[in-house]
Amino acid sequence: MDRRTMLRAAVVGAGTVALPFTAWPAAYGAPAQNATGPYGPLGAADANGIQLPAGFTSSVVARSRQTVPGTSYVWHDAPDGGAVIPDGDGWIYVSNSEVGSAAGGGASRIVFSATGQVVGASRILSGTDNNCAGGRTPWHTWLSCEEVSRGRVFETYPLGGTAVARPAMGRFKHEAAAADPVRQVVYLTEDEPDGKFYRFVPTAWGDLSAGTLQVLRAGSATSGSFTWATVPDPDGTPTATRRQVSGAKTFNGGEGCHYAGDTVWFTTKGDNRVWQINLAAGTYELAYDDDLVSPGSAPLTGVDNITGTSSGDLYVAEDGGTMDICVITPDDTVSVFLRVTGHSGSEITGPAFTPAGDRLYFSSQRGTSGSSSGGITYCVTGPFRD
Template sequence: MDRRTLLRATVAGAGGLVLPFTAWSTAYAAPAQNAASPYGPLQAADANGIQVPAGFTSQVIARSGQVVPGTSYVWHSAPDGGAVIPHGTGWIYVSNAETSATSGGGASMISFNSNGQITGASRILSGTNNNCAGGKTPWNTWLSCEEISLGRVWETYPLGGTAVARPAMGRFKHEAAAADPVRKVIYLTEDETDGRFYRFVPTTWGDLSTGTLQVLVAGTATSGTFTWATVPDPDGSPTVTRRQVSGAKVFNGGEGCHYANDTVWFTTKGDNRVWQVNLANNTYELAYDDSLVNPGPAPLTGVDNVTGSTFGDLYVAEDGGNMEICMITPDDTISVFLRITGQSSSEITGPAFTPAGDRLYFSSQRGTTGSSSGGITYCVTGPFRT
């Protein structure tokens, strides 16, 4: 029985009562442990320097500073957070530029037909700073987040429209966003060593211009129950948002964020953890901790962006580490899915699946050069579990 099932059974067995933390602690399983990959071992590096399991292939989609093939658009530097948005019979891949406004900060997109062929590319956001990660919305916009002090969330419109800032979502060092259509909220991570985990509750779902910013309140343990509290001043000035609510739980360097099936996962780079927030019963726990993998060594270090497959597997990209994308399965095992060789001065960013689940896009932010001008965006195709 995996930890999700165990938690549900524990809640049902308690007759809906809220248990004290000492009782809840018995309901949590250990974080994910090493196991063989369901796809088998990695093969030798291909012509692109990528090691993937048998049956999978990689291709280069775009390179920073070069024209996207089949278009006239020059791909941006330092590609970071990304997402896939359905478009007609094809899709769009959006990607942030983690650079300053004067160096092309913002976001771009590449459009594909149903066969995965590039049909266009363009800029969707300009003049912003250090757009690191973000998240897509159910209404097919892309939330591009500025990773700077008093940074903003920008809602962009890959299917047509002008990008607009959403200050009601808070001014802080934003990282990633994940939409929850059940509770009609957006979860937000904060890239500070004493960062917090937030949710934004729009006044009207589908309209992010107004609403309430809240922060997760919990104890100091790695598992337990939590509540949400309203942040009094989302502008973050003169008091930063993370210090406005007493008891708000501290997370060390919030990074990627992903929602599915009444659960939101997010990563913290300062302690190489993946957190699992169980929204149906207001509990949280560790899905992965590199210091708790036994026997080691831990496969996943430098945790960063995260996405999920339709099967329920989490794919976590490394910022550093061995330049790998690792996968955490629903039965709480972890293994390496792919490795990029010869790019140790880079990081893997922007993993995102196509609607059919058979293509995974991602970037190496600094490529083989170790410079933001050397970014490479890839696609891996193969028999992903769906």
């Protein structure tokens, strides 16, 4: 019995239903190596310029500066981090806009019916700067993060409500967030060459208005044990949060972040790595390093946003590279799942699965034009494994 089978047997035996939002990962023996992907080779580019494995199809959901089909709402520029929020029998896809406040920075939503038809779209956050990535909470809000010096986290309400800043979560160059309902904390990445990895411990779970910001402390190696230390001044002035705690481990350009089953994964673009932290064991190691891949060249470069599925597969989007979304499996393999052609001046952003796990949303932030006004948001459907 392989690790995937053992994992799924354990989940079923525990009477737990695993969804893409709470994916159960297998015991990765990182770092991942090249292998044939679980869906086979890519086919020729389709009408949308996307290469996919057999059985998968793509569609365009929205384009920047154009009305979202079926609504009167104009889709925002530079779509970036995203997530899917359950909404009755349907769902909502939320997406950040990585432009300045004067250019319309913030976040938007697209509302889908149970059959995947667009039934609405609207703005959920305005007047903020360079909202890059973020994270979904178990209480169905979206944490939209500003990627600027002393940036803020904004809690938005896709199901209804007014967005609010959460300064207790720290003022720094925020990237992504991932909620851990077991330890009742939120993990945070920092997009700096000497960035750190944080967790926010709310005073009360479900209320992010107050709490304690902590930073991961560890040695300089790529694996080992770690501890958490409190950041004295989360406001980050006059001393930046990343420079307040001695022994805080440096990560080169923190990007996407994903939590599932006592493990948190995050990406660092400066060295093309995916890190994994075993929260139960108190250890960290590499899930992927493009310098350690064999045989052949690394399929995944420019690592960025990351998400996961109930199968334990991780989907990692590229910022640059060959505009791929790659799959890292619990069997420690890495392969290309899809490739967007003709978008060399763009990056892939916002990968997120529906609750059923049969639809994957993502965006090309700048599309074929290479401009923030050229963003395109897609949906891929097909036989994703569960």
